[in-house]
Amino acid sequence: MTDTTNPTGNDATTDDVESVDSGEAEIVTPAEERLRLHEVWVSGTEERFPFSMSTDEGAQELLPRDQEPALAVQEGTLVDDDYQSTPVVDSGERQIINMGPQHPSTHGVLRLQMELEGETVRRVKPIIGYLHTGMEKTAEVLNYAQGSTNVTRMDYLAPFHNELAYSLAVEQLLGVDLPPRADAIRVLMTELNRVSSHLLWAATMGMDIGALSMMIYGWREREVCLDFFEKTTGLRMNHNYIRPGGVAADLPDGWEDDVTSLIAAVNGGVDEYEELLNENPIFLDRTLGVGVITPEECKQYGVTGPMARASGITWDLRKEMPYCGIDQYEFDVPTGIHGDVHDRYEVRIAEIRESLRIVEQVVETMPTGDYRVQDPKVTPPPRKRIDESMEALIHHFKLFTEGIRVPAGTAYQSVEGPRGEVGCYLVSKGGARPWRMHWRAPSFAAVQALPAMMTDSLVADVVATLASADPVLGDVDR
Amino acid sequence: MSDFDATVFQPEHGDEAPADAKPDSSTEALIASFPAATVEIRSYASSSVTYTAVSLPVGDWVAFAEAAKATGFDTFIDLAAVDHYTEAPRFEVALNLIDMSAKQRLIVSTRVPYDDPTVPSLTNVFAGANFYEREAYDLIGIAFPGHPDLTRILLPDEWDGHPLRKDYSIGAIPVEFKAGSVDL
Numbered sequence: 001m002t003d004t005t006n007p008t009g010n011d012a013t014t015d016d017v018e019s020v021d022s023g024e025a026e027i028v029t030p031a032e033e034r035l036r037l038h039e040v041w042v043s044g045t046e047e048r049f050p051f052s053m054s055t056d057e058g059a060q061e062l063l064p065r066d067q068e069p070a071l072a073v074q075e076g077t078l079v080d081d082d083y084q085s086t087p088v089v090d091s092g093e094r095q096i097i098n099m100g101p102q103h104p105s106t107h108g109v110l111r112l113q114m115e116l117e118g119e120t121v122r123r124v125k126p127i128i129g130y131l132h133t134g135m136e137k138t139a140e141v142l143n144y145a146q147g148s149t150n151v152t153r154m155d156y157l158a159p160f161h162n163e164l165a166y167s168l169a170v171e172q173l174l175g176v177d178l179p180p181r182a183d184a185i186r187v188l189m190t191e192l193n194r195v196s197s198h199l200l201w202a203a204t205m206g207m208d209i210g211a212l213s214m215m216i217y218g219w220r221e222r223e224v225c226l227d228f229f230e231k232t233t234g235l236r237m238n239h240n241y242i243r244p245g246g247v248a249a250d251l252p253d254g255w256e257d258d259v260t261s262l263i264a265a266v267n268g269g270v271d272e273y274e275e276l277l278n279e280n281p282i283f284l285d286r287t288l289g290v291g292v293i294t295p296e297e298c299k300q301y302g303v304t305g306p307m308a309r310a311s312g313i314t315w316d317l318r319k320e321m322p323y324c325g326i327d328q329y330e331f332d333v334p335t336g337i338h339g340d341v342h343d344r345y346e347v348r349i350a351e352i353r354e355s356l357r358i359v360e361q362v363v364e365t366m367p368t369g370d371y372r373v374q375d376p377k378v379t380p381p382p383r384k385r386i387d388e389s390m391e392a393l394i395h396h397f398k399l400f401t402e403g404i405r406v407p408a409g410t411a412y413q414s415v416e417g418p419r420g421e422v423g424c425y426l427v428s429k430g431g432a433r434p435w436r437m438h439w440r441a442p443s444f445a446a447v448q449a450l451p452a453m454m455t456d457s458l459v460a461d462v463v464a465t466l467a468s469a470d471p472v473l474g475d476v477d478r
Numbered sequence: 479m480s481d482f483d484a485t486v487f488q489p490e491h492g493d494e495a496p497a498d499a500k501p502d503s504s505t506e507a508l509i510a511s512f513p514a515a516t517v518e519i520r521s522y523a524s525s526s527v528t529y530t531a532v533s534l535p536v537g538d539w540v541a542f543a544e545a546a547k548a549t550g551f552d553t554f555i556d557l558a559a560v561d562h563y564t565e566a567p568r569f570e571v572a573l574n575l576i577d578m579s580a581k582q583r584l585i586v587s588t589r590v591p592y593d594d595p596t597v598p599s600l601t602n603v604f605a606g607a608n609f610y611e612r613e614a615y616d617l618i619g620i621a622f623p624g625h626p627d628l629t630r631i632l633l634p635d636e637w638d639g640h641p642l643r644k645d646y647s648i649g650a651i652p653v654e655f656k657a658g659s660v661d662l
Contacts, residue, residue, distance in 0.1 A: 129632040136617070137641055141648065299553040299578075302606040313578070320581050411520075412529065412574065412585060414555075425558045425572065436642075438558035440574065448609040477632055 094122060099462065101130045106466065107204060108473030110447065112454075119458050124451040131477040139437040143403030144170055147434065149240045151424075154439060155475035156237055157200055160186075160193040161417035163242035166437075168323060169413040169424040170244040173406045176375050180367040182246040183324040188259070188362045189232070189241065190324075190415070191355040195266060196225035197418035198348045198355075201470045202273055205345070208467040209286045211277065221269035224262050231258065244404060245379050246372025256363050263356050270352055277345070287342035291453040291465030294339060301452065302445035305420025307469060310347045311339030317416035329361045341468040378404055403432030419443055419470055439478055443471040502580055505530060508549045512538050520585075529583035536588045536597055543573065543586070543603045551575035551584050557600070557610035559618040563644035568592040569620055573600070573607075590620065599624035617642040 100111040109130035115123040139150050151166045152159040164186055171178070199222040206214020226236045231252050233239035241248050252258075277283045298308040308315060316333040318326045334350035336343030372379055380399050381392040408430040414423035423440030446469045453465050509515055515534040534542055556574035567589030575584045590597055599622035600607040611622040612631040619640030622628055630637060639646050 129630075129634070132632040134641060137648065297605075300605045302554045302556070302604075304555075315578050320578075321583070410531070412583075421555060423556055423574070425556065425574075427560050435562075436560045438556075438560070440556040440558075444609060444613075445606060448606060 093117070097459075101127075106473075107471060110466075110471065110473055110476070112450070112462070112466075114454075114459075114462070116459065119460075121454055121457055121459060121462060124454045124462075126447045126450050128447060128473070128476050131473045133478070135478045136437055136439065139434055141433065143432045144244055144406055144434070145400070145403055147437070148243050149238075151437075151439075152238045152240055153474065154478050155417065155419070155422070155441070155443070155472050157197045157472050158193055158418050158422070159237060159239050160190045160242055161415055161422050163240070164190055164324070165413055165415045165417075165422045165424040166426075167242050167244045168415070169411045169426040170404075170406060172411040172413055173409050173426065173428050174244065174375075174378060174404070175407075176245060176373045176378060178246060178324075178373055179370045180325070181369045182371050182373070184362055184366050185247050185251060185371060186242055186324045187326050187329070188251075188359060188366075189229075189247075191358045191362070192225055192228065192259075192262075194355045194418045195352050195359075196222050196229075198352050199225070199266070199269075201348060201418075202345075205467040205470075206273075206277070209283065209464050211280070211283060213276065214273065217269060217272060217276075221266050224265045228255075228258050228262055231255075243372075245375065246370075250371045256366075259359060259363050263360060266352065266356060270349060274349065284342070286460075286464050287345060287468075288340060289338070290341045290461045291457065291468055292338065292340045293449060293453050297449065297452045298339075301449035303420065303449045304445070305417065305442055306344055306347045306351060307420065307446060307449075309334065310336035310343035312337055317414060317421060321414070323413070323415055326358070329358045331355075331358050341464050344468040405430070405432055406434075414440065417442055419446065419472065419475070441475045441478060443473070443475040447471050447476050502582065504549050504580070505577075505582060505584065508545055511545065512542055514538060515542070529585060531585045531587065533587045533589070536590055539588050540598045540600065540603065543575075543600050546575055546584060546586070547603055550577040550580060551582070553578055554604035554606040555583075557607055557614065559614035559620055559642075561618055561643045562589075566591070569595050569618060571597050571614065571620060595620045597622055599628075601625055616640070619643060 094115050094117050097114050097116050098111060099114060100106040101109040106112070111127040111130070113125045113127055114121050135150055135154055139147055142150055147170070148163045148166055151162040154162050199218050201218075203215050203218020203222070206212070206218065229239060230236050232255070233241040233248065293303065293307065293311055295308070295311045295313050297303070298311050298313055304315070312335055314333060314335050317323070318331075319333055331354045332350075334347050334354065336347050376395065380396045381389075385392040386396055406428045408428050410428075411426045412423060413426075414421045416422075420442030421440060422442060425436075425438040425440065426434055427436040429435045450466065450469060453469070454462050457465065509517055509530075509532055512534055515532050515538065518531045518533075520529055520531050532542075553576040554574075555576055556572075558572045558574070560570040560572070562568055562570060569590050569592070570587050571590070572585055572587040575586070576582070577584070588597065595618075597620055599611055601611065601622075601624065608625070608627070609631060611625055612628060614620050615622060615625075615628055616630040616632050617640055629635065633641070
């Protein structure tokens, strides 16, 4: 150890390392031998292959500083990033700057590779994948009942919308019709989720462009929403509440009072935000005319949701392709004109109020009845029946060991999430597990459109533009 | 019809299309101009969703996308790839478009074999196909000739294989017991 820290003793160091390597004979313990014979199962087949213990990661140690190779240039990037270039000053020359993946304004782990000319951004390339956890592959080994715990973690700020798109896609293939109360509960929870997601967006957006009080205010009102989620589902995030066949549990006693006080609290909070920001000269300077995206670019890049509506596209899946009977409630679709950061702010604040309008109507018109479909192929028997009936016990056991069997087919179902169209492309070959589950993530399209919004803007505007796009990297990378 | 309607057939699953469900006339004309295309109307009573699913040979892929864009399906929504593994043309690529003025959704899919998993790139028709084709290349291993930057997008550049293929091993963590011997 002491030798390796000596910068002048390179020769001695390498000799020492070699001698240590050659001095240790390779000893294979019986346990390791057994592990080498272990087999792995290949998904989708019956084949088994021997498990290889070798990895290609190499030693997880830092090399001595003088042996450190130059930073590898990422292959195939559009931006020709030359890390070896000499520093340039503002003389028409260009340089490459990486923003992220650990930059505080990137809301996760997004890396923006920017080519700068002075303070002006000439080219941008978003680089993603730092949060990729293979959730679409994971979905193929989970059964349909377990699937909603998986998808709820994708867009972690809009878990109900993910669960809803997934559940509706499964229900398409199952062909079940939900009781009206289940639909109403789903509308209630997803609209409250839209409110909580937009509140978090308002908080972080304010913080990113320097209105630090917004950070505290937004989180304060969001906490009221999360308290209601916790009371209803047991969890503040990743609820696994909306499931194929209905919802996991009925609403708690006194939920009408909770929601009514929530509406008052959030409406009051939004009034405060508007008082703080609407005529704030710094806020207007940082948002007006910044990060513009045209309606044509939105359609080209698949940008949907509040961003497309801020550009003047009147398109809301709740109106055009309604789900869960959401078209029976009265609400407006706010749209902007300019497609800049400020219009996105206006649209999202208006959407909070419209969602609260829907929630008010749900409270007034909540139907009575069952909160899940009573289809024995989907729904387990009630808990008390299991104590009385052997058949109910067997039924329960079969549902939870084998899972729901879904007929073969292909389904695509999308819902209007807080960030745009959340779509689930589900392929079933029959059986208890999805064959393939592809997600149409709204943030993925938004990140793809960032260069269209950022090119030829200032570096400071990059932060405001990124904040207004509201990407959730868990949704982008899945 | 008599008043007694107990014989009215109730389909067990709601995925049969109603008799009057069909694409509007411009979509019909679009599909009719591609004789090799097969059409399926997917409709679901439970969620009041109807969309047109068209499957066509890979030779018509770009031409159909251009024609669809000219017809009004100008909003790019999604591009998904599926590995069907045991079926003969193994890979499916599905393009999802929306016509906002007619409120129609169109899902166009094509199949390519394992030997030649190649689908021409749509990046010249829809700029948004860029990231989605990179994702399909990264996870399923479908090549898109004509793509400006067909590199891995979610996985590291040096990753080996395409994980969403069905024959890609998901691996396993061997369990080591501290006492006794267990025959694995």
